[in-house]
Amino acid sequence: MNDAKTTHLGELQRLKKIEGQIRGIQRMIEEKRYCIDILTQISAVVGAIMKVEEDILTRHLESCVSQSFSKGDRRDREEKIKEIIGLLKRFRKY
Numbered sequence: 001m002n003d004a005k006t007t008h009l010g011e012l013q014r015l016k017k018i019e020g021q022i023r024g025i026q027r028m029i030e031e032k033r034y035c036i037d038i039l040t041q042i043s044a045v046v047g048a049i050m051k052v053e054e055d056i057l058t059r060h061l062e063s064c065v066s067q068s069f070s071k072g073d074r075r076d077r078e079e080k081i082k083e084i085i086g087l088l089k090r091f092r093k094y
Contacts, residue, residue, distance in 0.1 A: 018049060028041065
C-alpha cells in the first residue's frame, strides 16, 4: 500500500488538472460559448472531483479505518465508525 504522501501527490496532480478545466469553463463563459458545451465541461469537472473524493475515501477506509480495526482498541473503532457515519450523512446532503 502506498503511503499518504505519495498517493496524495496523485490527487494533487488531478486537482491541478481540474483547476485548468475550471479556467477553461470560465473562458467559455466569457466567450459566451454554447450552454450545452459549458454544461458538458462542468459535468466533466464534477465527475473528476467525485473521483478524487472516492479515491481519498477508499484510501482512508483501507488504511486508517482498517488499521484501527486491526490494531486499535474498542473506543478507537467506535470513533472510526462514528466518523464514517458522519461523513456519509454529509455526503447525502448533496
